[in-house]
Amino acid sequence: MLRSVTTRRSFLGRLPLAALALTVLATASGCGLLGGDDEGSGSGQGAGGVEKAKIKVGVLPVVDVAPFYLAIEQGYFKEQGLDVEAVVMASGQTSINGVLNGDLDIAFTAYPAPLLAQSKQLAEFKIVADALSAKPGHMVVVAPPNSSFRKPSDAPGKRIAITARRSFTDLAPMSVLKTLDVETSTINWVELPFPEMIPAMERGEVDGAVLVEPWVTTAMKQLGATPVFDAASGPTAEIPMSGYVAVGGAGKFATTSPNTLAAFQRGLAKAQAEATDRAKIEPMFVKYAKIDPQTAQLVTISTYSTSLEANRIQRVANLMEDFGVIKGHLDVSTMIQKSGR
Structure with a gap:
């Protein structure tokens, strides 16, 4: 949330996947993927040295990327020879x-978009790092006060x-x-x-909403919304929500710059390991996610992974397969980026 909260429509890349697939296809068929001779790329600094010291990482204004900013502020990427x-x-x-x-060299994204594109062979995506997995309270189906929507069977x-x-937002609750x-x-x-869901509930235009943090906390504070059920529970408990991806293939960044x-x-793993410390992560929520300090103190802090495990992310692909x-x-x-030196 480096931008205003109105950008939340795109939070975690939750956009129509069919439209995204068409966009990816059009982009992939255009001028070279990750082509060009960026400064510092392919310079090769010897065994173990980074191939490209200055990289650009695309991020969204969401709580998922708080450790990424912590890594920048604490110099963890610089310790690894990177200017991010x-x-x-x-x-x-x-x-x-x-x-x-x-x-961009690396992009933060919700998992459904690159998984769908990969399944359609529109590009060779490599998952570089896991970002956030939903803890209880992170993704919740809520209803306004005095609603008849009180339990899952409603x-x-x-x-x-x-x-x-x-x-x-629909696959997880349906599961x-x-x-x-x-x-x-x-x-x-x-x-x-997301910013329009709370007013829509208040006006009675919808009976409930599927929210993620910090909107879960905001809805409870502003509207007195009540949780109906946790969308990250049972089959979706601790489901990986987002990660960082690059593009592989001949001459592409993920292949040339291991x-x-x-x-x-x-660098990211070091910061994500520290993200359980609210004293370190809450300031990132306030500074970069533009969450007010009072709300930041109440936001559920989910799991920031320090490892990259295919079997965990496979759960997202399986969920997408289950619903066609x-x-x-x-x-x-096949999408996991193998570590270099």
Whole structure:
């Protein structure tokens, strides 16, 4: 949230995946992916040295990237020989486009977008680092006070706000409801930006909303919203939500710069290991996510991973396959960026 909260429509890249796939296809078919001779690229600093010292990383204004900024402020990337420039993107789509067209070296994104693109063979995405996995309280289906939407079995026929179809905001709650034998086909999913969901509930235009932090906390403070059920529970408990990706293939950054990516991994992991300390991470929420200090103290801090495990991220691909977003089977292990020196 380096920008105003109105950018939340694109938070975590929760945009229509079909539209994103078309955008990725158009971008991939244009002028070379990650082509060009950027300053410092391919310079090769000997065994173990980074191939590109100055890199650009596209990020969104979300709580997921708080450790990334901590790594910059604490000099953890510089310790690894990297000069990392944070580029705040307007949406998940522009972040993905940036890494495809070479404006960015690494892009932060919600997992569904690159997984879908990979399944369609629109680009060779490499997952460089895991960002955030949802703890209880991070992604919650809420309802306004005095609503008849009080429990999961009330969901059929209700108007529930989400950011986009076939995103975490509808797939995760549908997965939870499926395990509870609750019919989801009659739910009226209403696409709205996060900032508009609270007013929509207040006006009675929707019966509930699927929110992520800090909007969960904000809805409870501003509206007195009550949780109906946790969308990251049961089959989706601790589900990986987001990560950092690069593009691989002949001549592409993820292929030509393994040591650079390994250095990025080490710097980020050091910061993510410290993200359990609220004293360190809350200032990042306030400074870069523009969350007010009072709300920042209440926001649920989810899991910031210090390792990159294919079997964990495979859960996202499996979720997408279960609901027909991905056709066939996607083996996430082929997307994991191998560490350099």
